[in-house]
Amino acid sequence: MLCDIMFIQDIGVGDTMDCKEFQRMIPGFLADELDNYSLESFLNHMESCRSCKEELTIQFLIETGIQRLEDGSTFNLTKELKSTTNDAWVRLRMRKRLLKTAYFLQIMVVAEIIAAIALSIALR
Numbered sequence: 109m110l111c112d113i114m115f116i117q118d119i120g121v122g123d124t125m126d127c128k129e130f131q132r133m134i135p136g137f138l139a140d141e142l143d144n145y146s147l148e149s150f151l152n153h154m155e156s157c158r159s160c161k162e163e164l165t166i167q168f169l170i171e172t173g174i175q176r177l178e179d180g181s182t183f184n185l186t187k188e189l190k191s192t193t194n195d196a197w198v199r200l201r202m203r204k205r206l207l208k209t210a211y212f213l214q215i216m217v218v219a220e221i222i223a224a225i226a227l228s229i230a231l232r
C-alpha cells in the first residue's frame with residue numbers, strides 16, 4: 109500500500125499544459141507563487157515546448173533586466189534564467205520528498221491507531 113502511494117507520487121504530472129495556460133502562469137512562476145502541481149506542469153511544458161521557453165526567457169529578461177538596470181549591477185541573464193529554472197526543479201523535488209515523508213508519517217499514525225484499537229480489544 110505504501111509502495112503504491114510512492115509510485116503514484118513518482119509518476120509526476122507530465123506535460124499536461126497548453127501554451128496559453130503556460131503563458132498565463134509565467135508571472136506566477138517568476139514570483140515563485142506556483143503550487144507543486146502547477147510548478148511541475150509548468151516546468152515540464154517548458155522542457156518540451158520551444159516557443160514557450162522563448163516566451164519565458166523574454167519575460168524573465170524584461171522582468172529581471174529592468175530590475176538590474178535600476179540596480180545598476182552587471183548581469184548575465186541567460187545564466188540567471190537557467191539557475192532560476194534549476195532552482196525550481198530542486199525546490200519541486202524537495203517539496204515532493206516532504207510530501208512523501210508526510211504520507212509515510214500519516215500511514216504510521218494510522219497503523220499505530222489500528223494497533224492500539226486492536227490491542228485494547230484484545231486486552232478487554
Ligand SMILES: [Zn+2]
Nearest residue numbers: 126127157160
Ligand atoms: Zn507551449
